[in-house]
Amino acid sequence: MNILYKLLWCLFFCFLSVHAEGKTDDRFVVVLDPGHGGNDPGAIGRKGKEKNINLNVAVKLGNLIENNCKDVRVVYTRKTDKFVPLHTRAEIANNAKANLFISIHTNAVARKNSGVMGTETYTLGLHRTEENLEVAKKENSVILIEDDYKQRYAGFNPNSSESYIIFEFMQDKNMAQSVNFATLVQKNFKGCNRIDKGVHQAGFLVLRETSMPSVLVELGYISNPTEENYLLSERGTSELANAIFKALINYKNNVPASLQTGQNDRVVELKKENTSTFKTQDKKVEKVTKDSKPVFKIQILASDKVIAKNSRQFKGLSPVDYYKENGMIKYTYAEDTDYNKILRIKRKTVDPKFKDAFIIAFKNGEKMNVNQAIKEFKNQK
Ligand SMILES: [Zn+2]
Structure with missing residues (x-):
């Protein structure tokens, strides 16, 4: 130029x-x-x-x-x-x-x-x-x-x-x-x-x-x-x-x-935005985990700060969910009771973008040991 x-x-x-x-x-x-x-x-x-x-x-x-x-x-x-x-x-x-x-x-x-x-x-x-x-x-x-x-x-x-x-x-x-x-x-x-x-x-x-x-x-x-x-x-x-x-x-x-x-104003703005956008998802999580099958998700990011739902940090993955653990906000992508399905999504869609991503499991809204969850999944079949 x-x-x-x-x-x-x-x-x-x-x-x-x-x-x-x-x-x-x-x-x-x-x-x-x-x-x-x-x-x-x-x-x-x-x-x-x-x-x-x-x-x-x-x-x-x-x-x-x-x-x-x-x-x-x-x-x-x-x-x-x-x-x-x-x-x-x-x-x-x-x-x-x-x-x-x-x-x-x-x-x-x-x-x-x-x-x-x-x-x-x-x-x-x-x-x-x-x-x-x-x-x-x-x-x-x-x-x-x-x-x-x-x-x-x-x-x-x-x-x-x-x-x-x-x-x-x-x-x-x-x-x-x-x-x-x-x-x-x-x-x-x-x-x-x-x-x-x-x-x-x-x-x-x-x-x-x-x-x-x-x-x-x-x-x-x-x-x-x-x-x-x-x-x-x-x-x-x-x-x-x-x-x-x-x-x-x-x-x-x-x-x-x-x-x-005004960077600080921005943080407040994002926080406000996030609580509303994630609220609807909270309900959904409750529903899915009501039955006692383990639910598998892919954890992609952890942060001590709130990240806007449409942030580029999610590299185009949507919708992204989150849960809180040990004072950190942990962001996840996809959820299903079918472990194999989640594994395929992880390999195909998530791994190229987040090479440190890993699968986690929940039962009745509580995080559980993923190996135990996989065992239960295999026993269901
Ligand atoms: Zn230097």
């Missing part, structure tokens, strides 16, 4: 949202968070350091936003080569009441894998894979530099896999928007001939502590000599900054107006 068109698009949108909101001081706030800094260099390449690449791209991105979008306020977690603790970065974002948090990093792998290259964007997520865990550990290990990390992060050990299990249940209410923006970033990176290594979900500490849609961008691999040259070049950093800028414009253009400001 040519620059003039992009500029017009941006100006048009800026005008629209100011007009719609009716006040000019209610700007969309983007926090740019260049990873590492000061005595923490991040990944080190043959010629350059991650901290400098991150800052360079962040400042270019910030300039693009400030020069083109009057209705967006840019807040930096650092604009110079200094060390900023992770919790301070999150605090800066939360205090700014940011609408979007973009953490900018550069990746690296061991020298024997120096062929690896490409861009990745992470969101705080539900699904952990070994590989994601490695990246999360590496980026989080910076907290070891802070001498009081043990008390500050409540015993969180960035090198322990167990510490990340907690993230599984900390699904962020902003997940759908975070994934949405992350996808746009990757799409635009592809537009400047970067290898697309996709959108991932991982438990990054800096993202966990923010209360707004947030992503962590890995610009490329400093461990790959070709990519390092690109990351250190004027052209490379400009292209990468421009790609994230385009993603931001796309995102802002499509995000519902209710999400643009």
Whole structure:
């Protein structure tokens, strides 16, 4: 897309949202968070350091936003080569009441894998894979530099896999928007001939502590000599900054107006909406479980927060039901007394979308041991 068109698009949108909101001081706030800094260099390449690449791209991105979008306020977690603790970065974002948090990093792998290259964007997520865990550990290990990390992060050990299990249940209410923006970033990176290594979900500490849609961008691999040259070049950093800028414009253009400001109001709104939408389903559950056959369901998500029924987090599965257990809200899809039917639905429809989904069972409205339920089902036949 040519620059003039992009500029017009941006100006048009800026005008629209100011007009719609009716006040000019209610700007969309983007926090740019260049990873590492000061005595923490991040990944080190043959010629350059991650901290400098991150800052360079962040400042270019910030300039693009400030020069083109009057209705967006840019807040930096650092604009110079200094060390900023992770919790301070999150605090800066939360205090700014940011609408979007973009953490900018550069990746690296061991020298024997120096062929690896490409861009990745992470969101705080539900699904952990070994590989994601490695990246999360590496980026989080910076907290070891802070001498009081043990008390500050409540015993969180960035090198322990167990510490990340907690993230599984900390699904962020902003997940759908975070994934949405992350996808746009990757799409635009592809537009400047970067290898697309996709959108991932991982438990990054800096993202966990923010209360707004947030992503962590890995610009490329400093461990790959070709990519390092690109990351250190004027052209490379400009292209990468421009790609994230385009993603931001796309995102802002499509995000519902209710999400643009007043995040807390939104939560209340969702809660209200949910109690009414789920009420009718409660009755249905009662009816189905009246007879004493076990009812099988597929659990897809668990959250400590209410998720809107039509949320993208359900990846198009509908209708979604829920039950509460141990202070968590657990979301389920499908229900039937026929275990085989539920198993087929799980394999065909659910597994491709939620690879950690599992079957649970209820009897007379009470959750029961699923193995026992399967046994009872088989005895019925
Ligand atoms: Zn980093």
